[in-house]
Amino acid sequence: MVKRDRDDDIGARLRAVREAHGLSQRELMRRTGVSNATISLIETGGPSPTVGMLKKILSGLPMTLAEFFTYDGTSANDKVFYSDRDLVEISKGGVSYRQIGGNLAGKAIQLLRERYEPGADTGKLPLRHDGEECGVILKGRLKVTVGGRTRTLKAGDAYYFKSDQPHTFKNESTEPCELVTACTPPSF
Secondary structure, three states, X not given: OOOOOHHHHHHHHHHHHXXXXXXXXXXXXXXXOOOHHHHHHHHOOOOOOOHHHHHHHHOOOOOOXXXXXXXXXXXXXXXXXXXXXXXXXXXXXXXXXXXXXXXXXXXXXXXXXEEEOOXXXXXXXXXXXXOEXXXXXXXXXXXXXXXXXXXXXXXXXXXXXXXXXXXXXEOOOOOOEEEEEEEEOOOO
16 A cells, blocks of 8 residues: 555545545535535645544544545455555554554454554543453553553553543653554444
């Protein structure tokens, strides 16, 4: 898969996804509460939406952020093997989520290679979603908080929990932390 600059194709991608679902801008507006003027501005190359705004728009399709950024106009493919360059980056900033496989529609598992730069975290608000997730630390240290329980994990350590519990991740060390995680069902 060719790596794309997501800021350059968000508008065109949104239009393609909306049209593939057979929706007008007005129908998407009715489903999401986002004005069709805003949708039109995004689709015509105006300012890139925030992650929160994009998630709100995608809720009317419905489609996850990962599905949106990997949408290529086809259904999930039968690809089996992936090189490092095939992993799809689905985040920005100090936390990198590199997903194995593009479109996860109809898939049961989301597998990620994650990297937390020193000081990076998942944000002030704890994450919560349906399903289960697990991970194993490959390099560095990561502070993991799940349902009020906290532990700093090091290389070789792992975690597994039901994802409806509030959870956060933070790299409090001075070295990057790398890990492989799985989530079912896919949540991004």
